[in-house]
Amino acid sequence: MERARKAHRLKGIGKSLMYRRRLDDYAAYPATNNWDDVLSTGFSDERYYVVQTGAKVVQRCILMTTDPGDLVLDPTCGSGTTAYVAEQWGRRWITIDTSRVAIALARSRLMGARYPYYLLADSPEGQRKEAEVTRSVPKSTPTHGSLRQGFVYDRVRHITLKSIANNAEIDVIWDRMQPAVDAALADLNAACAGWPEPFPVTTGGRAGQRIDFTTPGTVTLPSGEMAPADGFMEWEVPRDWPMDPHKTYVQNMYERRTKIIHCLHAFWEARIARQREIDASIKAKADFEYLYDKPFPDNTKTRVAGPFTVESLSPHRTLAVDWDDELIDTYEAAEGKRRASENPHDFKDFAHMILENLRAAGVQQAHKEDRITFTALHGWPGNWIAAEGTFMEGDVQRRAGVFIGPEFGTVSRPDLVAAARECGDAGFDIMISCAFNYDAHSSEFDKLGRIKVLKARMNPDLHMGGDLKTTGAGNLFVIFGEPDIRIVDQGDGTVTVQVFGVDVFKPQTGEVQSEGTEGIALWMLDTDYNEESFFVRHAYFLGANDPYKALKTTLKAEIDEEAWESLYSDTSRPFAKPKSGRIAVKVINHLGDEVMKVFAVE
Ligand SMILES: C[S@@+](CC[C@H](N)C(=O)[O-])C[C@H]1O[C@@H](n2cnc3c(N)ncnc32)[C@H](O)[C@@H]1O
Known part of the structure; x- marks a missing residue:
């Protein structure tokens, strides 16, 4: 209590004694479970x-x-x-x-x-x-x-009463500096003794409310009371004594007043010096707390961002081996040795649900106008083909055989070949395949004789089955065409790859056309594809959403302009011909659909 008094941390209000806490004693507050401060910043996030x-x-x-x-x-x-x-x-x-x-x-x-x-x-x-x-x-x-x-x-x-109470340095400072304060007070009281006029401050006759004169800047209110006959106590000394402009003093009074003001200032100097030292000691000895959300930046x-990988159920080829380690003929499905489904009854329910959604949603492509909308879609009793859909190609009605891939798993090229064969036999004009994933080799398969094969990727939302409302909204079946690519031999053992865009089926004309590169968000190269995993060895951005734009502005000085240019390009940097004899190109559109194509490079 004594130290709190010396530190000027006590305050009397009526008969109560209060602890005086300062705003800067602890400028932080612990977060509670009410996070209302995060709301407004959420709106400014990009x-x-x-x-x-x-x-x-x-x-x-x-x-x-x-x-x-x-x-x-x-x-x-x-x-x-x-x-x-x-x-x-x-x-x-x-x-x-x-x-x-x-x-x-x-x-x-x-x-x-x-x-x-x-x-x-x-x-x-x-x-x-x-x-x-x-x-x-x-x-x-x-x-x-x-x-x-x-x-x-x-x-x-974090200044607490405890840290003040335990701070013995306060006593040392007090003992060293209090004599000067006492002496200045004695001088002041001597100068004031018998002063005949009211002081321009509240002294309150030592009762009732007092103004805190001790904190610099406190306003002093004139009340017209006389100075106490026995002199001021330390806490009663007015902070200032402004001159009354309407008053004229006789010479002798003027000199006395000047002397009082001088003593007043000397008292406050000593008083403030003591307080400053005590405050500094309190600050130095106080605990502190780390602000974990405020590290110092350089x-x-x-x-x-550091390097990261994106792993996905990517188009991959599985090499199946039989009991004597012989590679199973990957074309066996085409010869009818594979069954369309393990359990035809389960598959029927799944296929039924898919067809309902397909009927409502149609098949989307990169551009809205290329959407395939069915004029009719009915079940078809094929081994591979589950439905027959009709759509208008200009004024001509076309018949499409619809192949539906498994609920869980990847459609392989042999499955597509078998289904396309069935389409040909049944006189369809085109085949539309709907699957969650295709293996790498199916990407090279887009035609069997006169039958065009369109590969639509199904949205994983379709896994929700019956819970998904068939509203026709959402990109449920999307065709993302083959990348149109040219590989250029540089003649020095290196090659470059150029992308021209992706092929798009035009339902208006039945043609397949290569679209520009603006539909491509990102394309990547595995310059030495091992036929198992796609390793991103080059990555290039195209199209409108240049993710590096802001970064480029910031790092302009740091990074060589030419290097930036080579990242935002349809042509790769030259690279050595692959040891494996193959490269793989993966193209991703703005919806995150990806196609991968494998090329032999001799
Ligand atoms: C509310 S969003 C998350 C938003 C995210 N915190 C952000 O700041 O953008 C929920 C995400 O969970 C995904 N999701 C829903 N079911 C999922 C599942 N079973 N497994 C993984 N992701 C799922 C949805 O596709 C959606 O992108």
């Missing part, structure tokens, strides 16, 4: 996705529950806010989505992301910053740049 979560919400969750270097999993990726935020805060991440649209959005959001560079605690710059903040000598222990040690965080003082650096 929008990528219709159900995008505010970055600040995700940030708080991550900062509350993880440390730098930890792994964050978000199985409902959406536009990738979790990955985006985790990346900023030095957390590793995995994120998953059933929607290719979401994955495509998240991928380009991360690729174009820019972040501040936070000083690592485990670095020489971090050690220097820490020393600067704590006003101590920098550590000279070796550093390893480990993210696990975290960042250098800003912090906030403003000379900009960070981009």
Whole structure:
């Protein structure tokens, strides 16, 4: 209590004694479970996705529950806010989505992301910053740049009554500086003794409410009371004594008043000096708390997202072997050795549901006007073909055989060949295949004799089966054509690849045309395809949504213009001919649909 008094932390109100807490004693408040502060910032986030979560919400969750270097999993990726935020805060991440649209959005959001560079605690710059903040000598222990040690965080003082009460330095300062205050007070009281006029301040006769004269800047109110006959107590001394402009003093009174003012100022100087030292001591001894959302940035650096991979159920070829390790003839389905479905009854229910949706939604392509709308769609009792659909090609009615792939699994080229053969035998004009996934080799198959084969990819929403309303809305069946590609031998052992666009079926004319590159968001090259996994060795962006645009502006000075240009291009950089004899090209549109095509390069 005595120390709190010396520190000027007590305040009397009536008969009660209160603790005087200052605004800057603790400028931070713990967050509660009511996060109303995240609302407004959510509106200023750039929008990528219709159900995008505010970055600040995700940030708080991550900062509350993880440390730098930890792994964050978000199985409902959406536009990738979790990955985006985790990346900023030095957390590793995995994120998953059933929607290719979401994955495509998240991928380009991360690729174009820019972040501040936070000083690592485990670095020489971090050690220097820490020393600067704590006003101590920098550590000279070796550093390893480990993210696990975290960042250098800003912090906030937390002055509590406890830290004041336990601060023995206050007594030392008091003992050293109080004599000067006492002496100045004695001088003041001597100068004031017998002063015949009211003081322009409230002294209140030592009762009732008093004004806090001790805090610089406090307004003093004239009340016209006389100075106490036995002099001021320390806490009664007025802060100032303004001159009354309407008053003329006789010479002798004027000199006395000047002397009083002089003593008044001397008292306050001593009083404020004591308070300053005590306050500084309180601050220095107080606890502090880290602000984990305020690491110190190094403003000379900009960070981009670290390397990440996108794994998907990608078109892949499975090489089946039989009991004596012989490769099974991959064309056996074409010879009718494979069955259309393991359990025809289950398949019928699935096929029925798919047809209902297909009837309502039609088949979409990159451009709206190329949508195939069925004038009629009925079941067809084929081995492979499940339905017959009619549509108008200009004025001519065409008949399409509809092949439906399995509910779980990938359609392979032999399946398509067998189905197309059935289409030919049954006199259809065209085949429309609907499947969740196609293997790599089916991408090369687009025609059997006169039968054109259109491969539509089914939206995973169709896995919801009967729960999905057949509204006809949504991109449920989308054809994303073959990439139209030219491989150019540079004559020096290297080749380049150029993409011209993707092939699109024109239902108006029945033609297949190559469209420009604007429908392509991203294309990637595996320059030495091993026929198992697609390794992204080159990646190029095209089309309107240049994810690197903002990044380019920021990093203009850092990065060679030519290198940027080569990333935003329809032509690859030259690369050595593949040892495997094959390259693979993967093309992705803005909806995240992808096609992969394999080419032999001799
Ligand atoms: C509300 S969004 C997430 C939004 C995200 N936090 C953001 O900021 O953009 C939910 C996501 O979960 C995905 N989703 C729904 N069911 C899923 C499942 N079973 N497995 C994985 N993802 C799923 C949806 O495709 C959708 O993108």
